[in-house]
Amino acid sequence: MTKVAALVSDRPVVRKRDAEATQAAILAAAKSHFARSGYEGAFLRDIAADAGVDAALINRYFGGKDGLFAAALKHSIRPHAFHDWQRETFAVEMAKMMAGHAHQDMDRTHAFQFLLRAATSPVTAPLVNAAVQERFMGPIRAWIGGPNVEARARIFAAVFIGLLVERLIRDEPLEGRERKVFIERTAAVLQSLVEA
Amino acid sequence: MTKVAALVSDRPVVRKRDAEATQAAILAAAKSHFARSGYEGAFLRDIAADAGVDAALINRYFGGKDGLFAAALKHSIRPHAFHDWQRETFAVEMAKMMAGHAHQDMDRTHAFQFLLRAATSPVTAPLVNAAVQERFMGPIRAWIGGPNVEARARIFAAVFIGLLVERLIRDEPLEGRERKVFIERTAAVLQSLVEA
């Protein structure tokens, strides 16, 4: 696609030589493909094609499919900015986001799909679990605080993940009164979980 | 394994000729492998070996890998017995189950992993979503009842799924006081969701 566009436009046919940009393009394509198809279902040729690059470059820059996956994983798990959340308002904000459609937030949706798939595969699960513990559960525990953090953090994480999955599976967004009720009650649940 | 056992025992070396049992064995092995490894990561040779059968039989009975996957999917989604749940006790029962370890219930765990994987793949997602709607969300709506069923059922489903995922990801089960608190608060959340 990129190449075709280049052919009909006035831009040069040959790819600009920019290693950094190329790696970024490969990584972006990889995250998308891994998210949609999982590790085994994603093919290097397809990823390379999406990035507008020859497949051999993946081996040069990432040392093979494994390396590319690891890089994509590392790039997908970044610590959520829990510290920015206000205890008084976060619940409603989050509930509103969950009531919306997944397509509105494709970047995060892809990242989440990617993690979900990787977490359910025994090959990649250890990597994911370790990263999730460190970069997701850790911050959540710190943010929630209070007694019995472990139990409460787990429930919070479960609800959080469940809402994301539900949003992912569902095609039709909620409307009108149902939407309003969904937000109210979801916010109530979330709020109750951060209180000791 | 089956063959080896047969060799050292007094039972015949050659497999008993029972098409129905063979198909059931293949299907069971397939569900397990698809759950663990996804569609692309599961190999017919391995499935056949687990079932104690030659791989060619899969093609004969299920018409190829696609057919086997479809059969396994169909077999994995069966309506949950919500009608058996008692409104007063289900919350605690479910919370206790969620506090336990996934290994204690491998059959359901595999089925859930299988569905989760299938639901996040664009190829199989439509099949899964339709079946989930009919055989999971439908019964939940009916069981919950009351006003704004749609919104409340979705939150309930989200929490349910989230708890399953959390249980799946976690290796270490909760112990002692944390476990007690987890059950109490999880039960409280679940209970609140079935009340109008």
Place this chain on the structure above:
DNA sequence: GCTCTATGTCAACGGGCAATGACATACGCG
């Protein structure tokens, strides 16, 4: 402008997998 290196492309190979068709044999039926 020459050269050298980093970047990008191409063609081929080797392994592994699903699928296929020929072959073997148990079991029902006469």
Place this chain on the structure above:
DNA sequence: CGCGTATGTCATTGCCCGTTGACATAGAGC
């Protein structure tokens, strides 16, 4: 007992994917 079909096995084939090494060329440094 003999035959035929359903069931199970084996060897082969063809395809697809990841990887590799040789080749091409832009662009920097001199």
